Amino acid sequence: MSAYEELKPRFAEMDTQVLSVLVNNLPTLQAWSRGLNTSFPVLSDFWPHGQVALLYNVLRSEGVAERAIFVIDKEGIVRYVDIHDINDDPGMNAILRTLKEIESK
Amino acid sequence: MRTYSHISRDTALASYAAWDQGKFWEMHDLLFENAPELDRDVIESLARKLGLDMDRFIKSMDNMDHLDELQKNLDMVHDLDVWSTPTVIINGTMIKGAQPYENYRQEVDKALKELSSLDALGYLKSAFLGLIQPSAAYADGSAFGQGQVPLWVPAPRMKPTNEVRVGQKAPDFTLPSAQGGEITLSDYRGKKNVVISFFPAAFTPT
Structure with missing residues (x-):
């Protein structure tokens, strides 16, 4: 989350909106995102539980989401998918590379 | 009666x-x-x-x-022939009385598995039958208690394989934001690229 924050100017340059999605309820996410001081929307996919995670096929049977990233272009087309190892930090490079590709077209 | x-x-x-x-x-x-x-x-x-x-x-x-x-x-x-409190129905399977967590989990897992193998659009419906069951909670799938917690939950319809792949149209959604209001993905259409980042859950390592 903080990595997104650091790259905020880059995302702005590249006309890109970052949305975080979590399966927790709003009060939890409010407490959580306040601590992280994030300026991007933190979305609550709590009820019906994990419906958007299900829609993107990243809801695990224990009720949490995968650590997953989807990059979507301005036409609404998916341009990058990373269902990442849940215990690993996916980093930012692949996202930035995808956005650059989108920009160059 | x-x-x-x-x-x-x-x-x-x-x-x-x-x-x-x-x-x-x-x-x-x-x-x-x-x-x-x-x-x-x-x-x-x-x-x-x-x-x-x-x-x-x-x-x-x-x-x-x-x-x-x-x-x-x-x-x-x-x-429904329900006589125990609590009684939980998961995809038609009735679990009577308060039971260990694992029993509920098994049924939910089973229901999810069945759903993902369905040919057509499917529903996961679970009814929570406790002491009080306002009718509106199941009549239209909406929440009761002024929009807080629905008791009867139509889960999203799932297609047999719903992996979201590169080149596909991103499924649209609307979710409430912790910063207030609601965000709809398609509102960014024609305006911005969007990075959607799913995190496992709040307060887990980011």
């Missing part, structure tokens, strides 16, 4: 009356805290404690405004 005690009926009606004023769960909690001594005087003192409009509350109780809904719920419970 199923029989029930007057105390059960009055507490159920009180919950409905509190629901009308946006305090269903608050009343629910107080009723459980104060059981089993719940005569009309106690119920009214609880309503007062919650700061409800007492004229409205008492009128609702005296007129039994919600008796029809209560009866519909009892009829449904009767139709």
Whole structure:
């Protein structure tokens, strides 16, 4: 989350909106995102539980989401998918590379 | 017709009356805290404690405004042959009485597995049948208690394989934001690229 924050100017340059999605309820996410001081929307996919995670096929049977990233272009087309190892930090490079590709077209 | 005690009926009606004023769960909690001594005087003192409009509350109780809904719920419970509290129904499988977590989990896992192998669009419907079951909670799948917690949940329709792949149209959604308001993915169409980042859950390592 903080990595997104650091790259905020880059995302702005590249006309890109970052949305975080979590399966927790709003009060939890409010407490959580306040601590992280994030300026991007933190979305609550709590009820019906994990419906958007299900829609993107990243809801695990224990009720949490995968650590997953989807990059979507301005036409609404998916341009990058990373269902990442849940215990690993996916980093930012692949996202930035995808956005650059989108920009160059 | 199923029989029930007057105390059960009055507490159920009180919950409905509190629901009308946006305090269903608050009343629910107080009723459980104060059981089993719940005569009309106690119920009214609880309503007062919650700061409800007492004229409205008492009128609702005296007129039994919600008796029809209560009866519909009892009829449904009767139709389903439910006699234990709690009873949980997961995709048609009934789990009676309070059982270990693992039993519920198994059924949910099974239901999810069945769903993902369905050819057509599917539904996961789970009904939570406790002491009180306002009819609106199942009638249209919407929330009751003024939009807080639905008891009957139509889960999203799933296609057989719904992996989202590169080159596909991103499934649209609308979700509430912790910063207030709601965000709809398609609102960014034609304006911005979007990075959607799913995190396992809050307060897990980021």
